[in-house]
Amino acid sequence: MLSLLANLDLDFPGINLFRYLTFRTIAAVLTALFIGLVAGPKLICWLRLKQGKGQPIREDGPQSHLLTKKGTPTMGGFLILIALTVSTLLWADLTNGYIWVCLAVTLGFGAVGFYDDFKKVTKASHDGLSGKARLLIEFAIAGLAVAYVSHRTGTTLWLPFVKDVGLNLGWGYLLVASFVVVGAGNAVNLTDGLDGLAIMPVIIAAVTFAIIAYLIGNVNFADYLQVRHVPGSGELAVFCGALIGAGLAFLWFNAPPAMVFMGDTGSLALGGALGAIAVVTNHEIVLAIVGGLFVLEAVSVIVQVASFKLTGKRVFRMAPIHHHFEQKGWAESTVVVRFWIIALVLALIGLSTLKLR
Numbered sequence: 001m002l003s004l005l006a007n008l009d010l011d012f013p014g015i016n017l018f019r020y021l022t023f024r025t026i027a028a029v030l031t032a033l034f035i036g037l038v039a040g041p042k043l044i045c046w047l048r049l050k051q052g053k054g055q056p057i058r059e060d061g062p063q064s065h066l067l068t069k070k071g072t073p074t075m076g077g078f079l080i081l082i083a084l085t086v087s088t089l090l091w092a093d094l095t096n097g098y099i100w101v102c103l104a105v106t107l108g109f110g111a112v113g114f115y116d117d118f119k120k121v122t123k124a125s126h127d128g129l130s131g132k133a134r135l136l137i138e139f140a141i142a143g144l145a146v147a148y149v150s151h152r153t154g155t156t157l158w159l160p161f162v163k164d165v166g167l168n169l170g171w172g173y174l175l176v177a178s179f180v181v182v183g184a185g186n187a188v189n190l191t192d193g194l195d196g197l198a199i200m201p202v203i204i205a206a207v208t209f210a211i212i213a214y215l216i217g218n219v220n221f222a223d224y225l226q227v228r229h230v231p232g233s234g235e236l237a238v239f240c241g242a243l244i245g246a247g248l249a250f251l252w253f254n255a256p257p258a259m260v261f262m263g264d265t266g267s268l269a270l271g272g273a274l275g276a277i278a279v280v281t282n283h284e285i286v287l288a289i290v291g292g293l294f295v296l297e298a299v300s301v302i303v304q305v306a307s308f309k310l311t312g313k314r315v316f317r318m319a320p321i322h323h324h325f326e327q328k329g330w331a332e333s334t335v336v337v338r339f340w341i342i343a344l345v346l347a348l349i350g351l352s353t354l355k356l357r
Contacts, residue, residue, distance in 0.1 A: 021217075021234055024091045025210065028241035029248075032087035036249020040079055044253060044260045047073035051121050072258055075117050077266020079253070080246045081110050084273075087242035096235040097152075101145050102276045103239070108141040109185050109272030113264030135182065138268075142181035142275070146174050149280050153230055158282045160289070160353035163226050180284045181275030187294035188271030189264055190301055190320045195256040197322060197336045201293050201343035202270045203247040208290050208347045209277045210240035215354065216281055225354050233281050243273060256333060290350035293343045297321055 017023045051073045085103065092099045116129040155173035156166040169176060192198035215221040217234020250266070253259045262270075271294070278287035288295055300321035307315045317327035325335050 021214065021237055025214075025237045025241035028087045028091040028238045029245040031090060032083040032242045032245030033249050034245075035086055036079055036083040036246055037252060039082060040249060040253050040260075043079050043082075044073060044076070047075055047078075047260065051075075072261055074121065074261040074263035075114065075265045076250060076254065076260035077110060077113060077262040077264075077269055079260075080250050080262065080266050081107065081269060083246035083249055084242045087245060088239050091242070092238040093235050096232055097148070098232055098280045099235055099239055101148055101280065102236065102273060105141060105145045105181060105276040106269045106273040109138060110265055110269035112137050112141075113189075113266070113268035116268075117263040117265050138182045138185060138272075139178055142178040142272070143174060145181065145276055146177040146279055150174060150177065153280065153282060156282075157284060158228060160283075160286050161356055164228075177279045177284060180278060180287065181272055183298070184275030184278070184287065184291060184294065185268045185271035187291065187298040188274070189267040191294050191297040191322070192262060192267040193320060193322055194326075194332050194336050195258040196251060196254055197339060198267055198270075199247050199251050199254055199262065200336075200340045201291070202274065203244055203251070204340075204343050204347045205274055205287075205290050206240045206243040206247065208350055209274065209281065209283070209287075210237045210244070211351065212283055212286070212354065213237045213240060213277065213281050216283075227354060228282055230280065230282060236277055236280060239273075240277065243270070256336070286350050286353050289353070290347050292346040293339055300324070 084106065088099065088103060094100075112129070112134060116134065119129060150173055154168075155170055156168045157173060157176060158166040188198055188202060191201070213233050213236040215225060216227055216230050217232065217237070219229050219231075222229035247270075250262060254262065274287060274291060278284050297320040300316060301319045303315050304319035307313060316324040318324050322335050322339065326332065
């Protein structure tokens with residue numbers, strides 16, 4: 001919205017700054033961070049008042065969680081969504097359709113997560129929205145977004161580490177890209193099990209995709225790096241900036257010991273946002289690298305369930321895999337920090353795909 005000021009004939013010092021994508025991206029980070037830090041305490045108090053007992057804690061999980069996390073309010077994803085949305089609307093070019101697509105997916109997935117959280121809190125159990133219903137709604141949201149994007153960017157799945165090599169999937173691309181968005185949302189959801197565990201890898205991924213969006217949205221940088229130029233995608237750097245700022249604000253309150261959990265309201269929304277950004281920038285496979293930690297968490301659950309159903313035996317002491325390491329005696333903070341390191345390394349590998357071709 002504020003970017004429109006640069007198009008007005010105003011004789012005001014510094015007005016041209018609003019034209020620069022880098023300036024607006026930094027401003028989006030700071031704005032979302034400020035909103036989150038200011039609104040956080042009041043929102044947490046309100047959630048604690050409304051929820052009473054807070055988020056139900058798994059009784060079959062680590063016993064320390066029953067003591068330290070019981071009563072902590074959930075749905076803290078509201079804080080992320082408010083800061084992200086307001087900052088994006090302030091600093092992004094609202095004539096850019098990709099901004100609205102990513103916002104729609106983020107808020108749509110957030111709404112699904114909110115309904116799931118609401119049912120869990122009101123019933124004081126883990127029985128939220130049924131898995132089939134949730135996936136159906138998520139695929140509907142993702143499918144509409146992918147249809148819009150593919151109409152403008154094509155239906156080719158581009159491969160990393162090689163130059164101008166991709167698979168034209170035709171209509172099949174709609175299914176693959178939708179799976180990327182839905183898979184990202186649920187993978188982040190599975191990762192959100194320890195204080196600060198999910199939000200920092202999300203921030204790292206957002207930083208990575210802010211760089212990717214900026215570079216491929218600029219025809220000169222795209223030609224130099226020999227990657228496909230996607231006109232208009234650079235504006236997603238502002239959206240990523242707002243996501244980074246909102247994530248940092250939430251981490252302030254989610255740092256151990258957490259004052260609030262993001263819940264499905266936040267985790268589904270954040271994962272969906274990353275998936276949507278990856279689809280717009282034609283970096284769906286790179287998302288699997290950058291978000292490799294989320295992939296690992298999701299795969300650990302799939303392997304655990306499949307192994308138990310087929311053989312009656314468990315591969316891990318507990319799934320998702322972060323609980324496996326807790327059961328092995330790792331302190332929660334140790335698991336979190338080491339997983340952050342893994343996320344950072346994977347992000348660097350993902351960024352290297354821009355040049356290694």
